[in-house]
Amino acid sequence: MNKLIIAGKEFGSRLLLGTGKFSSHEVMRDAIKSSGSEIVTVALRRVDLAAPENDILSFIDRSKYLLLPNTSGSRNAKEAVMQARLSREAGLGNWVKLEVVPEPNYLLPDPVETLEAAKILVKEGFVVLPYINADPILAKKLEDAGTATVMPLGSPIGSNRGLKTRDSIRIIIEQSNVPVVVDAGLGAPSHAAESMELGADAVLVNTAIATAADPAQMAAAFRQGVEAGRRAFLAGCAPKKEKAEASSPLTGFIR
């Protein structure tokens, strides 16, 4: 199980975990632990003045986990760049999950604004991990712009529908020189395993774990799904065939 390397930094886990939608910070902390993840995403929002002491950071040990602030809520490049700058100013580091989403129904990312923001943020020294639709040409353009990964979606955010973009993701994996992280829509450990079998370098999961009846147990299950898929990829899956091919010898039958 060789290491995942993003922007020159090594990680032992190929599962990135989102921290949204957990029922409490305690439940989130336990799920992070059992996921084995080393990279966790957070969002940035206005401080709730009715609950100003609320502090997610006291539940994430930053000596163990790399924080990946996202730019969720941004509808265009300008807003995303502002959010990334704010997150760096907040002391959250210079890694950013770039997410530019102009519409609320399918939460699909805007490719033009994402590429524009990526170019600006790379120039400003950010390590940029862009969330994109599974578009091989866009993935290549982002790589050329200097992003640290590409993060194509499997299906819409929070939909739990799995790897609906499989064929396009296969092309992205084939062509990419930066790690490919399948992000969004993975609803079950089998979806994560499928992504990894295909050759993805990592997956990012949030909803499926956070909203499970037992998030810590589901986090452990995803961890195993990711590991199983990675092992299978390294081992090389046997090819598919149209017809049956006996596993037992076809000679020496007892008649």
Added chain:
Amino acid sequence: MKKITINGQAADTTSETIAALIRELGIAPAGVAVAVNEEIVPRTEHGNRILNEGDVVEIIKPIGGG
């Protein structure tokens, strides 16, 4: 007493600076970033930046997100 806007809400404050305002509001300071009138105020300047009447202040921090 100054009238300012904090995170979209009208507010009165006696705080002289950003740092004082963060204390006044009882915000845990870890991971907080501040913009005034759409310009980011660097962390190191929170103690120096004087609040003026009519300032539009955004105070943000990390929360759970995917």
